[in-house]
Amino acid sequence: MSGSDGAFRSDTVPAPGDERRWDADHAVTALYGAHYRQLVRLAALLLHDVGAAEEVVQEAFIGLHGRWPGLRDSGAALGYLRRSVVNGSRSALRHRDVVERHAPAPGVDGASAEEGALAALERRAVVDAVRALPLRQREAVVLRYYADLSEEEVAAAMGISRGSVKTHTSRGLAAVREALGRAS
Amino acid sequence: MSDRSGPALPDDLEDAVRRALHEEAASMEPAGDGLARIREGVRETSSGDGTGAGGRRTLLAVAAAGVAILAGVGVALAGRGDDATVATPPTPTSAPTTAVSATPTPSPSVSASPTAAGAGSPTASASGGALPVYYVADVAGQTRLYREFHAPSAAPADAGRAALEEMLHGEPADPDYTSLWPRSTSVISYEVSDGTATVDLSADAASASAGPEQTTASVQQLVYTLTAADPAVKRVRLLVGGQQVKTLWGHPVGDQPLQRAPALDVQGLIWIIDPAQGTTSGSPVTVRVYGTAFEGNVVLKVFRGATEVESTFVTTAMGSFAEASTEIDLAPGTYSVRAYDENAEDGTLTERDSKDFTVR
Numbered sequence: 001m002s003g004s005d006g007a008f009r010s011d012t013v014p015a016p017g018d019e020r021r022w023d024a025d026h027a028v029t030a031l032y033g034a035h036y037r038q039l040v041r042l043a044a045l046l047l048h049d050v051g052a053a054e055e056v057v058q059e060a061f062i063g064l065h066g067r068w069p070g071l072r073d074s075g076a077a078l079g080y081l082r083r084s085v086v087n088g089s090r091s092a093l094r095h096r097d098v099v100e101r102h103a104p105a106p107g108v109d110g111a112s113a114e115e116g117a118l119a120a121l122e123r124r125a126v127v128d129a130v131r132a133l134p135l136r137q138r139e140a141v142v143l144r145y146y147a148d149l150s151e152e153e154v155a156a157a158m159g160i161s162r163g164s165v166k167t168h169t170s171r172g173l174a175a176v177r178e179a180l181g182r183a184s
Numbered sequence: 185m186s187d188r189s190g191p192a193l194p195d196d197l198e199d200a201v202r203r204a205l206h207e208e209a210a211s212m213e214p215a216g217d218g219l220a221r222i223r224e225g226v227r228e229t230s231s232g233d234g235t236g237a238g239g240r241r242t243l244l245a246v247a248a249a250g251v252a253i254l255a256g257v258g259v260a261l262a263g264r265g266d267d268a269t270v271a272t273p274p275t276p277t278s279a280p281t282t283a284v285s286a287t288p289t290p291s292p293s294v295s296a297s298p299t300a301a302g303a304g305s306p307t308a309s310a311s312g313g314a315l316p317v318y319y320v321a322d323v324a325g326q327t328r329l330y331r332e333f334h335a336p337s338a339a340p341a342d343a344g345r346a347a348l349e350e351m352l353h354g355e356p357a358d359p360d361y362t363s364l365w366p367r368s369t370s371v372i373s374y375e376v377s378d379g380t381a382t383v384d385l386s387a388d389a390a391s392a393s394a395g396p397e398q399t400t401a402s403v404q405q406l407v408y409t410l411t412a413a414d415p416a417v418k419r420v421r422l423l424v425g426g427q428q429v430k431t432l433w434g435h436p437v438g439d440q441p442l443q444r445a446p447a448l449d450v451q452g453l454i455w456i457i458d459p460a461q462g463t464t465s466g467s468p469v470t471v472r473v474y475g476t477a478f479e480g481n482v483v484l485k486v487f488r489g490a491t492e493v494e495s496t497f498v499t500t501a502m503g504s505f506a507e508a509s510t511e512i513d514l515a516p517g518t519y520s521v522r523a524y525d526e527n528a529e530d531g532t533l534t535e536r537d538s539k540d541f542t543v544r
Contacts, residue, residue, distance in 0.1 A: 028226070032219050040218070041209035050212045058218060062225035063499075067480075070501055076479055083481065083499060087510070090496070094468075094513060126204035145198065146205035155531060159483050159497025162531055177197055 024068035028061055031077055036061075038147070039085050045142045046089040048131060056092055060084035082147075082157040086139055093135065129179035130172070136160075137172030144169055315347040316412035317354065318405045319361035320398065321452065324534050327401040328452040329408055330361050332460075344381055345374045347413030351405065358461040360538065364394050364402045364433075372426070379418040380441050381410050387425040392433050399435040404450045407442050419443050447505060454482055454500075454523045454536035457507070464542040467516075472509035475500045475536065477525035483533055486512060487520050514543045 022030065036057065043053035060081045064071075071077050130141055136158070143154040144165075154169075155162045314333035321330050334354055336346045352369050356362065368391075372384040383406070394402065407420045419441035422429055428440055454475030459465060473482050480501045486494035498508035512521075520540045524533035 028222060029219070032222065036218050037214055038209075040214040041212050044212045045205060045209060050214065053212075054214050054218060054221075057214075058221050058225060061218075061222040062229060065222075065226045066229065067499075067501075070480075070503065079479055080499065083497065087497065091511075094511075122200065123204040123207050126200055127208045130201065130205065141201065142205060145202040146209055148202075152531060156479075156481065156526075159481065160495050161533060164495070173197055173201065176201060180197075 019074050020072050022068070022072075024065045027068045027071075027074070027077060028065050031064070031074060031081065032061060034074075035078060035081065039081060042082075042142065042147050043085050043089050045130075045146055046086075046139060047092055052092050053089075056088035057081075057085055059088055079153075079156055082143075082149075082153070083159065086143070086157050087159075089139075090135065125180055126176065129176040132179065133172050133175055136164075137168045137175065140165055140168035141172040141176070315343060315350055316409065317347055317351045317356075318408040318412070319351075319356045319358075319363055320401045320405055321361045322398075323452060323536055327395075327398045329401060329405055329450050330358070330452045330455055330537065331408075331412070332357055332361070342374070342376075342414070344376060344410045344414035344417055345371065347409050348374065348383065348406070351409045358539065363405065364392050364398055365389060365406075366391050376414065376417055379416065380421055381414070381417040381419070382421040382423065383410070384423040384426060389424050390429070390432060394433050394435075396435040399433045400438070400445075401450060403432060403437050403442060404445050407444055408450070411444055448476065448503075451505070452536060453477065453525060456521060456523050456537045456539045458509070459521065459539055459541035461539050462541070464544050467543050468511040468513045469521075469541065469543060470509055470511050471498075471521055472507065473498060473500060473523050473537075474505055474507045475523070475525070476502065476505045478502060478528040480506065480508075481526055482508065483524040483526060484510070484512075485522050485524070486514065487522065488517055493519070516543050518542045 019027070019030075039057045039060070040050065040053050043056045044050045047053050047056070063084055064077055064080055067080060068077065071080065130138060133141065139158055140154055143149050143157055144151070147157075149157065151162050151165050151169075154165045158165065158168075160168075315336055316331055317334050318329045318331050320327050322328075334350050334357075336343075336350070348371060351363060352365050352371070353367060366388045368386075369389040370386040372386055373382070374384070375382045392402075403422070406422065410420050411417050420443075421441040422432075422437065424432075429437055430440075431437060452475075454473055454477065456471065457474050458470050458472040471484055473484070475482055477500055480499045481497055482500050483495070483497045485492055494512050494514070496510055496512065498510050500506040500508045518540070519542070520538055522535050522538040524535050526533055
């Protein structure tokens with residue numbers, strides 16, 4: 001981390017308008033500050049594991065460091081980070097035990113019931129329903145409604161067409177609706 | 185569905201989902217050491233590259249440095265370097281000469297990142313002496329170059345000549361690729377002197393008919409093949425029937441001696457390197473591409489017959505070529521994988537390459 005090791009030398013972030021002059025270290029530092037937490041939460045919603053989510057996002061930033069000279073644009077860099085996070089989450093899920101993936105979420109009932117809050121119950125039910133969606137639908141729903149991305153941005157992040165985003169999103173919502181109906 | 189849902193169903197499902205996900209997300213707090221870990225990762229990735237820190241390195245230099253670490257060799261990124269990167273040469277005519285990947289990936293998580301902007305490495309010539317042979321293909325209205333690796337039919341002393349013979353008389357493994365050079369063409373003489381290969385082809389070479397773009401591509405096919413097969417070759421002097429040619433198939437060939445045109449102008453924008461056409465492997469299948477695309481984004485779709493069974497993407501490079509790979513889990517069966525780039529304006533996908541393969 002000191003200048004002498006040559007890999008990551010700067011902690012100072014220039015003004016945002018200067019981004020084309022950022023070197024890779026500047027870019028990673030600035031984008032980390034602006035987006036790290038949200039990207040971790042995004043991955044955590046896909047993976048249901050904050051630790052694994054952090055690893056995926058860190059890998060994305062490491063990848064970005066090498067690619068920054070070809071991007072030199074924070075918007076393009078964010079697009080790259082999102083794609084890497086979605087792709088990295090897919091890989092992580094692929095390598096994760098199938099049994100674990102389908103195990104019920106902890107505290108599905110009981111805990112939230114004791115809070116006595118209908119809102120908390122509803123939130124729990126929605127989150128569980130999203131969690132139970134097939135991967136592509138879950139990605140589409142999380143990117144659309146948590147990350148608040150446009151259909152176009154979701155398409156770019158998932159590497160699919162906008163038409164497919166529409167399909168996955170509407171199927172995902174329909175399945176959530178059905179699951180909530182069943183739960184009541 | 186909703187008829188029996190009763191009052192528990194939120195009035196506005198989208199709002200409810202949005203609210204629930206935001207609240208759930210807010211409850212998940214990353215540990216505070218993310219930046220330190222990223223820096224550590226960057227240091228591990230870039231240590232020993234000898235290029236020092238600094239933002240003035242070009243993308244290519246960074247990519248090349250990355251490969252230098254991975255392959256343990258430092259190679260400049262010039263000219264034909266890319267021809268050496270490729271792992272498994274398709275060997276349509278002989279037993280496979282197995283080659284290990286020349287671009288090892290340091291960890292599984294890196295597989296989503298570009299690994300190489302085509303740096304050659306000595307280990308790649310370990311691909312059993314396979315010959316790089318370029319073909320042309322009409323893709324999205326343009327004639328572009330695509331490369332295959334072929335096993336040499338004999339054991340010729342000169343790789344350039346062997347690749348030339350293979351280009352003229354061999355068959356591309358991929359049915360989408362072709363060569364417009366007449367098959368009856370023979371090589372009268374082939375000499376390399378001072379970086380220039382002088383190729384004298386029989387008169388039949390001039391007997392094809394093709395459009396100007398196809399002709400240019402075919403001339404570049406010859407130049408790319410020779411310069412790829414023999415690192416000593418930098419330029420090609422093309423003769424037909426003993427005469428240096430100014431035109432071929434009715435179109436100008438360009439200034440002699442001929443040199444490689446810029447890759448962005450002549451190469452296929454995306455090549456699927458692995459799986460090679462017609463190969464069989466276990467699952468997961470490694471799909472490796474070499475290409476350039478808007479924001480580097482290459483979309484990969486796997487089809488079983490007409491049914492799309494998988495869709496993913498890899499990130500190559502924008503404004504230059506880079507290699508990237510991913511792994512796809514597939515049940516046993518016969519598939520085709522297609523690689524697309526995305527129109528920056530409207531998001532439409534254009535297919536750039538495809539390969540048929542089998543999972544056992």
